[in-house]
Amino acid sequence: MKTIxxxxxxxxxxxxxxxxxxxxxxxEKNPKLKVMLLEKANVKRSGAISxxxxxxxxxxxxxxxxxxxxxxxxxxxxxxxxxxxxxxAYASNSFKTIEQLDRWGVKFEKDETGxxxxxxxxxxxxYVLPMPEGHHMKKxxxxxxxxxxxxxxxxxxxxxILMDSEGKAAGLMGFDCRTGDFVVIRAxxxxxxxxxxxxxxxxxxxxLFGTYENPTNAGDGYAMAYHAGAELANLECFQINPLIKxxxxxxxxxxxxxxxxxxxNNRGERFIECDYWSGQMMWxxxxxxxxxxxxxxxxxxxxxEETIADIETILHTNERPSRGRFHEGRGxxxxxxxxxxxxxxxxxxxxxxxxxxxVNERAETTVPGLYAAGDMASVPHNYMLGAFTxxxxxxxxxxxxxxxxxxxxxxxxxxxxxxxxxxxxxGRTDGIPPSQLEYKLRRMANDYLxxxxxxxxxELGLERFGEIGEDIDHLTAADPHELMRAMExxxxxxxxxxxxxxxxxxxxxxxxxxxxxxxxxxxxxDEWFVHCHLRKTADxxxxxxxxxxxxxxxxxxxxxxxxxxxxxIVKQAAxx
Amino acid sequence: xTYATQRTSVPVKVDEDKCIAQKGCTVxxxxxxxxxxAIDMVKGKAFMKYDECWYCLPCETDCPTGAVHVDIPYLxx
Numbered sequence: 001m002k003t004i005x006x007x008x009x010x011x012x013x014x015x016x017x018x019x020x021x022x023x024x025x026x027x028e029k030n031p032k033l034k035v036m037l038l039e040k041a042n043v044k045r046s047g048a049i050s051x052x053x054x055x056x057x058x059x060x061x062x063x064x065x066x067x068x069x070x071x072x073x074x075x076x077x078x079x080x081x082x083x084x085x086x087x088x089a090y091a092s093n094s095f096k097t098i099e100q101l102d103r104w105g106v107k108f109e110k111d112e113t114g115x116x117x118x119x120x121x122x123x124x125x126x127y128v129l130p131m132p133e134g135h136h137m138k139k140x141x142x143x144x145x146x147x148x149x150x151x152x153x154x155x156x157x158x159x160x161i162l163m164d165s166e167g168k169a170a171g172l173m174g175f176d177c178r179t180g181d182f183v184v185i186r187a188x189x190x191x192x193x194x195x196x197x198x199x200x201x202x203x204x205x206x207x208l209f210g211t212y213e214n215p216t217n218a219g220d221g222y223a224m225a226y227h228a229g230a231e232l233a234n235l236e237c238f239q240i241n242p243l244i245k246x247x248x249x250x251x252x253x254x255x256x257x258x259x260x261x262x263x264x265n266n267r268g269e270r271f272i273e274c275d276y277w278s279g280q281m282m283w284x285x286x287x288x289x290x291x292x293x294x295x296x297x298x299x300x301x302x303x304x305e306e307t308i309a310d311i312e313t314i315l316h317t318n319e320r321p322s323r324g325r326f327h328e329g330r331g332x333x334x335x336x337x338x339x340x341x342x343x344x345x346x347x348x349x350x351x352x353x354x355x356x357x358x359v360n361e362r363a364e365t366t367v368p369g370l371y372a373a374g375d376m377a378s379v380p381h382n383y384m385l386g387a388f389t390x391x392x393x394x395x396x397x398x399x400x401x402x403x404x405x406x407x408x409x410x411x412x413x414x415x416x417x418x419x420x421x422x423x424x425x426x427g428r429t430d431g432i433p434p435s436q437l438e439y440k441l442r443r444m445a446n447d448y449l450x451x452x453x454x455x456x457x458x459e460l461g462l463e464r465f466g467e468i469g470e471d472i473d474h475l476t477a478a479d480p481h482e483l484m485r486a487m488e489x490x491x492x493x494x495x496x497x498x499x500x501x502x503x504x505x506x507x508x509x510x511x512x513x514x515x516x517x518x519x520x521x522x523x524x525x526d527e528w529f530v531h532c533h534l535r536k537t538a539d540x541x542x543x544x545x546x547x548x549x550x551x552x553x554x555x556x557x558x559x560x561x562x563x564x565x566x567x568x569i570v571k572q573a574a575x576x
Numbered sequence: 577x578t579y580a581t582q583r584t585s586v587p588v589k590v591d592e593d594k595c596i597a598q599k600g601c602t603v604x605x606x607x608x609x610x611x612x613x614a615i616d617m618v619k620g621k622a623f624m625k626y627d628e629c630w631y632c633l634p635c636e637t638d639c640p641t642g643a644v645h646v647d648i649p650y651l652x653x
């Protein structure tokens with residue numbers, strides 16, 4: 001195993017959505033800096049928006065919404081446990097990001113007067129801006145990376161943050177998944193943009209890579225931040241999504257809702273007032289299944305031909321374009337049949353829920369020199385536009401930080417230890433292949449962690465995970481590609497432990513289905529109106545702590561507070 | 577420990593008449609997020625080496641000769 005050493009000023013890890021923006025903005029802030037963008041795949045087609053995106057789900061555009069209103073809505077949608085400053089920082093800069101993307105060539109839907117054609121999907125406000133031609137997104141980002149002269153390094157997998165003797169981030173260690181070379185990159189600031197932990201639960205199809213998230217997003221960022229000593233927030237607020245059964249992509253009520261599509265039960269009836277993804281919405285979805293009114297469907301078959309043709313064009317060319325051939329294989333034509341849905345496997349993702357590496361409104365984690373943005377950073381319901389906006393914050397702030405901070409000495413023992421950890425699976429000729437270990441680990445995550453969460457089950461889960469943890473010392477890898485899976489499965493293992501610890505710690509129920517604990521079925525604001533953070537102690541233990549919710553900068557009105565607790569449609573009693 | 581080999585029907589199909597990997601093309605291999613494609617050096621053609629597909633389609637979309645077709649993996653179909 002060769003060792004390759006590299007050096008840069010700002011290192012961005014992950015070239016999906018937030019990462020390219022962070023790299024470009026760091027370079028713009030200080031063109032003299034060396035900025036490196038590291039990607040385990042290839043930045044041309046990596047991350048959650050590999051094939052583009054069909055719209056912005058949280059555009060805050062003057063005349064349609066205000067930053068204040070958006071911040072309040074997300075506060076309510078996330079059951080009050082929100083650092084409003086972070087959401088408000090996003091909302092106040094949302095339009096600036098849209099204008100930047102527009103100048104770069106991203107095409108948004110506009111009306112006949114040239115104004116953005118914003119649609120309503122959320123319960124209260126209007127924030128959805130379609131991008132019918134959003135499949136060009138990655139090309140546009142790539143062009144900007146080249147123009148800004150960002151150094152791009154593809155096919156290198158990060159495994160641990162390099163730390164200096166003062167506890168500051170000082171680079172990253174990993175390996176090349178093509179050659180197997182050990183890679184050490186020294187940097188003066190590190191920005192993690194590694195996406196969601198999307199390979200935690202096992203899809204019901206049983207196919208390891210049939211996940212909702214791009215499966216490259218295996219929770220690498222969560223695990224690396226944890227081992228660097230950063231605090232993670234609200235991990236018990238799982239990501240669980242309503243998806244197309246088996247295909248496991250979004251059915252896309254956000255796209256179809258404004259056209260008249262809606263979520264329906266097996267009688268074809270609406271049962272929720274609002275299709276925006278929240279814990280409460282997933283709770284009602286789950287209740288419908290449990291109550292014998294499932295499956296749940298996305299209903300489009302009542303719409304006019306030209307409307308359905310428009311929907312098909314958008315959904316079959318963007319984000320997950322292979323859904324067209326999936327539907328064709330099962331004879332699902334939107335004109336005649338509703339689209340069967342189900343509840344996804346669990347994961348971490350702040351883009352949709354609130355589980356992430358804790359960051360403030362400057363995208364700083366609790367570790368000096370370490371930043372995070374996108375799905376893995378703790379700003380709730382941040383979606384793609386939030387990833388771009390926080391990538392922007394992270395890039396600019398990291399560029400400023402490296403001007404002021406110097407790296408202290410680096411203990412070479414950590415480099416040697418990581419080299420040995422990475423080399424181990426390649427050196428074993430006998431043992432367990434990563435695919436088998438991953439299958440077992442993720443099946444157990446389903447068995448013991450999928451809500452409703454039961455204390456006894458989660459305790460048993462810890463026992464099973466403990467046994468699987470011992471098997472990690474027997475992982476084998478036949479080639480550098482399999483080594484990538486062997487290192488990823490260790491990230492998934494860390495995430496499974498974090499998910500269990502965080503879920504056991506919060507002894508109440510909150511966020512609808514995301515954290516429904518059968519042993520503590522009620523929401524308990526007196527004791528649990530707090531953030532729960534998780535971190536690694538100096539002696540290597542996993543520790544959960546309470547952090548007070550930061551004082552609201554935008555207090556909620558009484559009628560707003562319960563808006564997301566009334567999602568079920570209440571039928572009027574028939575009059576005699 | 578001994579290992580069994582298990583046959584698997586893979587989702588990514590390459591039309592070898594159209595594939596121009598022998599001329600040095602590696603587009604599909606380059607763009608795959610999961611890095612599951614490879615070039616068979618003897619045949620000079622691309623093929624799916626690891627059954628780890630997200631059926632996301634960059635390989636099919638970006639192939640300059642239309643040689644790649646992605647099916648939904650059998651377990652999901």
